[in-house]
Amino acid sequence: MFEPVTIKDIAKALGLSTSTVSRALRDTHEISAATKQIVLAYAKEINYQPNPIALSLKERRSKSIGVIVSEVANSYFSQAINGIESIAYDRGYHVILTQTHESYDREVINVQHLASRSVDGLLVSLSSQTNDISHLSYLHEKGLPIVFFDRVADEIETHKVIANNEKGAFEATSHLIKSGYKRIAHLTSSTQLSISIERLKGYEGALKANNITINPSYIKHCPHGGMIYEETENAIKELMALDEKPDAIFVAGDRLSTGCLSVFKNLKISVPKDMAIAGFSNSDVLDLFNPSLTSVRQPAFEIGQLATQMLLQLIEAKYPVEEFEKKILDTSLFVRNS
């Protein structure tokens, strides 16, 4: 079974040396047109395919990039991965995909697994549990190109690509305020996540801009970002148990938004009928049909593309890069239309 053809086989069959064959196969000038033709013809005939692993060993690069996300089955990430793959494909890179499921331990393992030189660079969106980023900074200092997207680590000096979370949150919250809501709660994920911090800032900014006092009991954290139903349910139950129930919620995450909607769908406790929800969500299906969500859409595909371009730039840079960029892409607000 599976006996791959090597340069050696071609050399033997044609009575040439491996170096000659190698030269013929690439576009070196130090070879006669005649032998070149013979080699190429024979290589084609027996369908020779170069062994990328041997090449990787020699050139100390694998032509592949590692991607670390929390969940593939999340519209935002699957769209981002689509963007990542599109650029990687064009540039001849493989995409190696890993998930953290929001677990710090798993993130560390994945990073190390990928990084032990089987990957030329890393595209990272941090897990919600991640506080300590030494596993990444260690590699970064060693020279492994890393680009963050979405959930970034400010401590590490490298390229970053994010959505304008603060502005998106500001707009969503402002939209709720303009629509007449006054007691706006904020449902968000883990406290330390960059996206949570930015979105919280936008939420608070909008309240301040409208002279609404920030009510700390209106701000609820779900560290697992909507992955655990009960967590979201409890947060909402607590909000609904308040003396002054909120009349709207700004939700700061994709899974959290749908989680929130399903809690409201199932909830037995009394919920204001005209409760409004605005939240980050990249599910194209959701805002096509769900009438009760105003969604903040992130340009996930573009973020993935841009992050990949930047990573490949770092990987292929001849000299160490000194200037790092933080690209911030605008979100768009999809307002419910009925």
Add this chain to the structure above:
Amino acid sequence: MFEPVTIKDIAKALGLSTSTVSRALRDTHEISAATKQIVLAYAKEINYQPNPIALSLKERRSKSIGVIVSEVANSYFSQAINGIESIAYDRGYHVILTQTHESYDREVINVQHLASRSVDGLLVSLSSQTNDISHLSYLHEKGLPIVFFDRVADEIETHKVIANNEKGAFEATSHLIKSGYKRIAHLTSSTQLSISIERLKGYEGALKANNITINPSYIKHCPHGGMIYEETENAIKELMALDEKPDAIFVAGDRLSTGCLSVFKNLKISVPKDMAIAGFSNSDVLDLFNPSLTSVRQPAFEIGQLATQMLLQLIEAKYPVEEFEKKILDTSLFVRNS
């Protein structure tokens, strides 16, 4: 920058030979406990990481599997990929992801790119454009382990994992019939796709079982499976232009189902108000909120897991496998609840 530590470095530093170091690092018994400790301690100190590429070259395996799907940003596939990744992770394999975007050419390129010995096996769901599978059968004959999932090629003798498409289609169509619909159209993707054929069979079976004549003009193909809005729109317009308009549609695909719903949402032409739609869809968000779709849900995660288990079994088999399995997992029907 990035000067990786090798076994050679350790050997030099400790005044040992590379083979001794290599032995110490693994669990060979042909080594003294003393040197072993010294080597392990030093390796840890300088944070030695073995180079997987060198290992791959030596052992002729990369501990990675290639995945070929049409689109990541499709609930079905992202869930399947989640399952794939979960098993691959447990078994220490990397997942290399590629997309065909339903293009045959791209499928061929991806297959070749992955297969040229950088991957130990392939998990394939065919593109809707694929007729000719020689690019796969060639590799399969050469001994590359391949497992198909979802969209399979019956011509190739290997493991396959699919949902019970025929039964799912039968149930969905039957459900429409039981609900009182009589003129049930069928919106499906490319003619040659295994899933299309199976779902068509289930649709026709349900009609026959209920003594309803099959109306060929009720069966519409969208080769791009809902990826091109106009294609879906035209199909539906044609259905709606028929003298005897259908009163229900059974839709045979994930993107096609949402595409169909959005067409109805946008369509200006007259559409029966009580038009019922039942279709394959794996969007958990969709059937949570959309009242107008009865959805056939595939166990995508389990399909991904099972396919990966089977692939790894093939990869790690000591002897060529002769008996191949076709696993068929049941779908479930989510009926609209209002």
Add this chain to the structure above:
DNA sequence: TTGTAAGCGTTATCAT
């Protein structure tokens, strides 16, 4: 128990 050497597939360097 440890070291030497060959080999995995390729390319670069140096001869010829």
Add this chain to the structure above:
DNA sequence: ATGATAACGCTTACAA
């Protein structure tokens, strides 16, 4: 223009 050789990092006979 072509061939021999070493090297990429690792493992494994085989020798010592």
